[in-house]
Amino acid sequence: MKILQICSKIPFPPKDGGSIAMNILTQGLIKAGNDVKVLAVNTPKHFIKEEDIDINYRKKTAYESVFIDTSVKPIAAILNLFSKSSYNIIRFYSKDFEIRLIEILNKEQFDIIHLETLWVTPYMAILRKYSKAKIVLRSQNVEFMIWDRLAHDCSNPIKKKYLQLLAKRLKKYEQGLLNSYDAIATITELDSVSFKKEGCTLPIIHIPFGIDLEKYKQDTSQLETPSLFHIGAMDWRPNADGINWFLKSVWLKVQEKHASIKLYLAGRNMPDWLKQLEMKHVIVEGEVPDSHQFINSKSIMIVPLTSGGGMRVKIIEGMALGKTIISTAVGAEGIEYENGKNILIANTEIDFVNAIDTCLSDPAFADQIGRNARALVEEKYDNQNICNKLSNFYKSLING
Numbered sequence: 001m002k003i004l005q006i007c008s009k010i011p012f013p014p015k016d017g018g019s020i021a022m023n024i025l026t027q028g029l030i031k032a033g034n035d036v037k038v039l040a041v042n043t044p045k046h047f048i049k050e051e052d053i054d055i056n057y058r059k060k061t062a063y064e065s066v067f068i069d070t071s072v073k074p075i076a077a078i079l080n081l082f083s084k085s086s087y088n089i090i091r092f093y094s095k096d097f098e099i100r101l102i103e104i105l106n107k108e109q110f111d112i113i114h115l116e117t118l119w120v121t122p123y124m125a126i127l128r129k130y131s132k133a134k135i136v137l138r139s140q141n142v143e144f145m146i147w148d149r150l151a152h153d154c155s156n157p158i159k160k161k162y163l164q165l166l167a168k169r170l171k172k173y174e175q176g177l178l179n180s181y182d183a184i185a186t187i188t189e190l191d192s193v194s195f196k197k198e199g200c201t202l203p204i205i206h207i208p209f210g211i212d213l214e215k216y217k218q219d220t221s222q223l224e225t226p227s228l229f230h231i232g233a234m235d236w237r238p239n240a241d242g243i244n245w246f247l248k249s250v251w252l253k254v255q256e257k258h259a260s261i262k263l264y265l266a267g268r269n270m271p272d273w274l275k276q277l278e279m280k281h282v283i284v285e286g287e288v289p290d291s292h293q294f295i296n297s298k299s300i301m302i303v304p305l306t307s308g309g310g311m312r313v314k315i316i317e318g319m320a321l322g323k324t325i326i327s328t329a330v331g332a333e334g335i336e337y338e339n340g341k342n343i344l345i346a347n348t349e350i351d352f353v354n355a356i357d358t359c360l361s362d363p364a365f366a367d368q369i370g371r372n373a374r375a376l377v378e379e380k381y382d383n384q385n386i387c388n389k390l391s392n393f394y395k396s397l398i399n400g
Contacts, residue, residue: 001034001112001391001395002035002112003036003394004037004039004112005029005038005061005114006114006115006120007041007120008041008119009041009045010042010046010053011026011040015287016233016236016268018313020209020317021140021313024211025138025207025390028384028390029390032390032391034391037063037104037108038061038062040064040066041065041068041119041120042065043068043071044071045235048065050065064100066097067096068091068092068094068097085169086166086170086172086173087166087169088119088143088147088166089118092119093122093123098123098126101130102126105131109131109133112134113131113134114138115135115138115181117138117139117140118137118139118173118174118177124177134183134394135182136181136182136183136185138184139184139185140311143174147170148164148171149306149307150237150241151167175199178202179199182397183202183204183205183397184200184202184203184204185204185205185206185390186205186206187206187207188206188208189334191334192204203397205393207389207390210385210386211377213377217292218374222293222297223296224262224298225363226258226359226360227262228261228262228298228302229265230246230263230265230266230267230303231291231294232267232312234270235268235269235271237307239305240271242304242306242328243274243304246302246304247277247282250352255281258357258360260281261281263282263283263302265282266288267287268287270286270287292317295323296321298323300323300324300325300326301314301315301318301323302325302352303328304346306328312331312333312335315331315332315335315343316335316381318373319373320374323370323373324367326344326345326346326355327345328346332345336376337376342373342376343373
């Protein structure tokens with residue numbers, strides 16, 4: 001099959017959860033025998049220099065990108081209040097991208113057009129007009145739910161109202177497109193259920209995030225134990241909000257019992273308030289050159305998300321490297337975990353304090369959680385098995 005993968009950010013080099021999820025799917029579909037072309041949006045938030053794109057990746061994917069200034073502009077955001085359109089969505093529309101897309105569709109014929117996230121759906125009309133390919137949305141999240149949760153958790157009344165408006169408009173847009181594709185591939189089973197409840201009648205396949213297990217080797221040579229860590233893109237608001245909550249509500253209580261324990265924070269685009277943080281035994285690493293090495297060097301991963309959606313790539317990566325993971329139920333959504341066996345779920349500050357205390361007091365128990373986590377990934381999240389399943393699903397769409 002010939003597949004056009006349209007991405008809302010450049011998937012290579014894979015630096016954050018979204019780009020990792022896109023790239024690993026590209027590689028798996030190619031290994032499954034498909035011809036995949038990548039057309040990506042290059043945004044200010046996730047800007048990648050063209051010279052940083054590996055030459056082998058370019059050749060393998062016939063990669064192209066178009067820059068779109070998706071940055072939030074105050075005046076445009078204010079003016080948008082007087083329209084009915086979703087400001088989240090319209091920022092991803094560009095005439096330049098549309099023109100290049102038309103050129104590609106006029107030159108090449110595709111069997112499948114694979115849309116990575118809702119943000120590239122403003123081009124649906126163009127795709128239908130210039131191509132007979134089956135169009136599939138790969139949904140990494142039910143997007144409006146993320147904004148609903150952000151609004152719910154916001155204490156500022158003016159900001160809360162604005163977030164509620166964004167969520168309402170995004171929901172209307174997202175639901176309006178539900179049956180306009182030929183199929184939907186969700187990253188979590190929960191999202192599949194949500195789409196069906198919202199009225200989707202299309203074929204839906206559950207395609208979780210997978211990993212190439214050969215690239216996830218456990219290495220304890222530099223392990224600092226005990227230690228706590230968090231890794232994730234800090235320009236994604238749920239991550240920043242989660243860490244802010246953890247530091248204010250949990251960290252001091254942990255230190256009262258375990259005075260020498262250190263917390264390491266890693267991830268790209270650290271906000272200034274974290275860069276300037278002066279809190280005992282909290283080390284703000286920022287973006288690390290090798291995420292696998294960083295994860296291998298620490299013992300207990302925390303994922304204190306109270307908002308967000310979809311599936312957390314970093315949890316799967318941490319599991320693959322045998323880490324003990326303590327997460328909220330929101331953070332662990334979409335993962336087929338067993339609480340107390342391959343992960344520890346903590347939804348309140350007391351839950352987090354108790355879970356951390358248990359792991360530090362009983363290292364053997366914590367180590368077993370990590371071993372079970374690795375076994376879960378081996379069983380459920382092998383990328384090639386997942387991509388072979390998706391490839392077969394695409395063949396059924398074409399032949400159906």
